[in-house]
Amino acid sequence: MANIHTEAIDRLFNTILNLETIDDCYSYFEDLCTVKELQDMAQRLETAIMLDNGENYQTISEEVGISTATIGRVSKCLKYGSGGYRSAIDKLKAEDIN
Numbered sequence: 001m002a003n004i005h006t007e008a009i010d011r012l013f014n015t016i017l018n019l020e021t022i023d024d025c026y027s028y029f030e031d032l033c034t035v036k037e038l039q040d041m042a043q044r045l046e047t048a049i050m051l052d053n054g055e056n057y058q059t060i061s062e063e064v065g066i067s068t069a070t071i072g073r074v075s076k077c078l079k080y081g082s083g084g085y086r087s088a089i090d091k092l093k094a095e096d097i098n
Contacts, residue, residue: 047074048085049092 019025029038043066050060057068078085 044070044074045085045088047071048078049089051075051078052085052089 015028019028033041043064046064047060047066047070050064051071051074055063057071060066060071061068074085
């Protein structure tokens with residue numbers, strides 16, 4: 001993957017880190033992204049969660065409405081990626097426990 005570590009992307013991520021509420025997130029991301037981009041990101045996260053829970057590709061495709069090719073890409077990232085999905089899923093699980 002190309003090096004995405006740039007000053008502009010750092011600035012983008014810092015603006016995200018500074019959001020304080022769900023409403024702040026909705027406002028920012030509705031301006032920043034198209035509805036389709038937001039839906040795609042949400043689908044990928046749901047897919048990662050379902051894969052982590054042991055769901056099969058067919059079930060995920062039917063429930064999430066995502067292609068098996070995209071499920072495969074998410075699975076690859078979950079297993080061999082930089083750990084972003086793993087970290088996010090672990091934090092979601094910790095919130096559910098607490």
